Amino acid sequence: MINLTIDGKQVQVKENTTILEAARQNGIDIPTLCFLKGINMAGDCRMCIVEIEGRKGFATSCIQVAEEGMVVRTNSPEILEARKTILDLILSNHHIDCLTCVRGGNCELQQLAKKLNIREIEYEGEKLEHEIDDKSPAIVRDFNKCVLCRRCVATCKKVQNVGAIDCTSRGFTSTISTTYDCSLNDVDCTFCGQCIQSCPTGALREKEYINEVWDKINDGDSYVVVQTAPAVRVALGEEFGMKIGTNVKGKMVTALKQLGFDKVFDTNTGADFTIMEEANEFIERLTNGGVLPMITSCSPGWVRFAEKNYPELLDHLSTCKSPHQMFGAIVKSYFAKKYDIDPKKIVMVSVMPCIAKKYEASREEMEVDGLRDVDYVLTTRELARMIRQANIDFENLEDSNFDDPMGEATGAGAIFGTTGGVMEAALRTAADTLEGKDLKDIEYKEIRGEKGIKEATLNIAGKEVKIAVASSLANARKIMDKIKDGKCDYHFIEIMACPGGCVMGGGQPIKDSKTRATVDVRKLRANSLYSIDEKSVIRKSHENPALKQIYKEFFGKAGSHVAHKYLHTSYSKKEKYEI
């Protein structure tokens, strides 16, 4: 243990604790801006500077490790003044439009300005002007609000190993940008949206489709159907001040109905369909010598990554559409026919924890008989905005249930929202099918948890099945390089683009740096999903009664011709850079 003094307080911390951590563990907060624990610890912004007795200049508390006997001051008048000057400088080059900014109220820069009591900007001067990049269907990049913290760059490079954005130019003209300042649409960006999660300001944000959805709800002619992904219900409450991971399914459904959607469905049911098809596809490949390992395809960021980086390995991807796309196709075919609704009038809105789903919905393959599977994708955050817009008192809403006939999903569908969940759900169905019985031991704990790559070898029906689960694109790359080098003996791999899976998707409520450093957000949200599963009466996708009914009435069996028409898709090589 290390003993040191911070602001006159004697504290004891573990070895290799930074001054910032030591302070926070002892109830002393030091402001930060560029710091993002484990991802960006470069000490660039200079907000977290402190004084260490006997040392010249300021120390960088987010990096400086506490040493025995250190005497640290975090709030001397000189430090406060220096921090104020630094923040003043940042603000002097910031396009300040907090009132209309999407991050207003949830902006780390704004919080700092408040904390440091900035009343005017002393060092006004030239501001850099950059065009806003809103060409892509998923991400808007507004450099005018960038503070050069480089959290997004570190995330894209280190967490995702993509590197679509980097710091370009130098000095005052330094910019976070893409190659040749192209749109994210035209480069190696996968639209995973993790950069948005990392951004302390409004410089990176989702492409918003709220107004389009309002228009459809209000036009009197459209039949607007909404579906919500499993991860949304365990995060939406955070936008209304509720605890991280609170399951707000009932209130969410009520709110959606109040917003005026004609039907409110559960994407978890779509997930059950995905499992039916995917488990079937896996069994087919396994037993008939198909391309193995088979890799899941429900994470569109991952799919785009594969298409841009490993076009020669696309045969490994399951041809199954992702749950919300399947669901959209079912609504506009089976559901429309059954309830005699003109499918052309159906507007399918998906509320997703995901940024890349916006792109996925726009893929040309995602269409059957001229009907788009999904018309609009909203993020969890956008749904929260709509709820606020409509003056709904979210916290005090009564619960209600998803609409029939597809309202009842299984526990398997719920855990889709976390890393390992798709694999677990698929194994439940595949194992039952292969063994030909109703297995009781259905929790695959070895593939749960935060590890980036999880592996297991299972014995199913006397067959050794090797599986792996990877989340984050950096881990995906590791696996793909192994396959490329022929060094991979897995049979089945689940890959999700976002570290931790959909619960940590780019479209989820944004947590500030301090929360991310001190709370395990992933775990809280994931546990909430596992508890939904545990409490579910039906925990295997193939036992979902609604699903069974629809197969009976419409698709026949998994992998049928009709199923392929509506529920499967194809992939093709995408140029990494269209510049």
Next chain:
Amino acid sequence: MEKVKTIEEIEEIRTKKRAELDLRVNLKANTVEKHILVCRGTGCTSSKSPKIIENFRKIIEEKGIKNVRVIQTGCFGLCAKGPIVIIRPEDVFYAHVKPEDCEEIINTHIVEGKLVERLLCKDIDGTLVKRLDELNFYKKQQRIALKNCGIIDPEVIDEYIAFDGYKALEKVLTSMTKEQVIEEISNSGLRGRGGAGFPTGKKWSFTAMANADQKYVVCNADEGDPGAFMDRSILEGDPHSVLEAMTIAGYAIGASQGYIYVRAEYPIAVQRLRVAIKQAREYGLLGDNILGTGFKFDIDIRLGAGAFVCGEETALLESIEGRRGQPRLKPPYPANSGLFGKPTLINNVETYANVTRIIINGANWYSSIGTETSKGTKVFALGGNVNNVGLVEVPMGTTLREIVFDIGGGIPNGRKFKAAQTGGPSGGCIPEEHLDTPIDYESLSKIGSMMGSGGLIVMDETKCMVDIARFYLDFTVSESCGKCTPCRIGTKRMLEILERMCEGKAKPGDIEKLEKLANSIKKSAVCGLGQTAPNPVLSTLKYFRNEYEEHVMNGKCPAGYCKALCNLKIQPDKCKGCGLCKRNCPVNAISGEVKQPHVIDTSKCIKCGTCVDKCPFKAIVRG
């Protein structure tokens, strides 16, 4: 070339070659040979010295003259007189030689044995100087780092060996332990010549103490300070002295690989280094089993690509690793985690250039030179408004006045001294009142400047100190890496304030604002570049505050330099109507009849100042 396998073999080369080259350093050398030495440093090369060499060789061949060799050398130092030709052993010094002068030099000097008087150099006091060492310029100098510059052909390893080259390495490898080498360097009192003056021995010992399977020796040759060319001259004139010292450092710290990070803008230095490394490898002085001792060391070159900040040691490491040259936060220091995460010793060129002499002559000899805290000599690139522009090496403790007036020959055009700037964009402007400050690390920082890498720019009374501060800030802003907030935005805001001042648009309170911001940046920036960027402003504010006040309060530039605050005027009483200004004006803004006072049309005038410099009667003033 054959590999030199033993100490005896290298000694044999040395003895033979030394006798052959005695005339280079001995006025009374017993020889019929003559060596015509032509400076091939960057300055003289720019003014056609390669052509001079070519002409000499052609004429000698045509005339069938025997016993005369034409040698390219590094910088002699007195760049203002370039291109320079020196004939040895008699040590006659010809200045401003043109390619067409070669014939006359051969005919008169070599064939007839007479001096070409018109090409002899005039000292500042007007006396004709025959020999180099007669020049006042050299009298107070002492050459250690530049010992071989201007004496040997830098592209011939044997010439280096002749003058005790690789003797230090021999000594180290055969008779000294690693600890003894480090002790010798520590005892010598040598401090980093890159600017900050960290004790070199300490750096070596930290790196030696670090445990690792691989360590590196790096030479920082990214001399980016505008107006400084000490390191370049050493690399151009004596590249082996750096290679040898790096090899010694490799032995001392336990490294087997070295890198020289050199600016791509220094093509001659790069080429000389390439030749030197090739020759050293061929002789086996780099590579495996050096001189049969089993010690292994090699050196590679890494080119910079135009970023001043890469002179900062951690930015330099980033750049060698192939990335943007953005400094790393310290700690960890390179001695523990440097290049590719391995313990790394980084010294600058001039620091290395002192090492071999320290090893050969001993720490006591070296530490007897200089002041209490700063030992040895320092090389300065003397430039700006001074007569003897060039490269000087003086013992620490020499005063600025001695450098500017005795060595530099004072200010040209009869103008007055105003300030000397040391330390480049990280340093400060030193006024007349501090000219008697002895040069050492501590005393320079005490007066608000710093040693820096050795740029020393002299400014005369026509220079505006606000504008000089603006110039340096402009430099810093365009060279800032952009990593940390204070440097990225802070220096830009400082520059904007200074620009306002120079344009007459300053607001009351701007001086205080500038000062406050400068002090804040100094403390909060990440790296040395940012922390020292405010120095030019703070030092001019300290010594020339009245000039700032004039700009801000009265909208006047006392030096008459800032274009927006002054116009060029011809004083009718002084104008003789010679028309020189009119003919030289690039925009035809001057009119007037012959022998009548001329006038400047201020609407056309671009205030370039050509007329001011051209007027023989000093009739044109700014105001």
Next chain:
Amino acid sequence: MEYENCTKCVDKKLIKETNEILSKYSKQKDNLIAILNDIQEKYGYIPKQSQLEISNYLSIPMAEIYGVITFYSRFTTNPKGKYNISVCLGTACFVKGSQSILERAKERLKIEAGKTTDDGLFSIDEVRCVGACGLAPVFMVNDEVYGNATVKELDKVIDEIMAKEGKN
């Protein structure tokens, strides 16, 4: 001549030549700057096609390569003019008036420093110390050094080039 105008052919040639340069280097990422120096030397700028090849060879994302290119002032992404005028703004030159020479060059050619004229004839660079401080102020046209320079001399040089190139 058709060959020179066909972008596909030019690209092909560029890719071939870039790969020739790449083949001299291992796939270690720290070779990036050395490779860029070679390409810059060869073409006077770093073509996009070359960058794509480098990105592929060293497995470095294009954004990072672009970040490196835009960081170092020696690297450019646009071809320089046939006559590149570099004006030294090192301190020694600055105190001897090189700023006026730069201003004049910008005024005459109606371009900013770092840019190339529309006809591709001229470009202007600000450089920091070309190492000829003894000749200050200094400007260069391509590799030719003009020492103790004046605004007038710059004018003369530009006039001569224009006359030679049949302009004006």
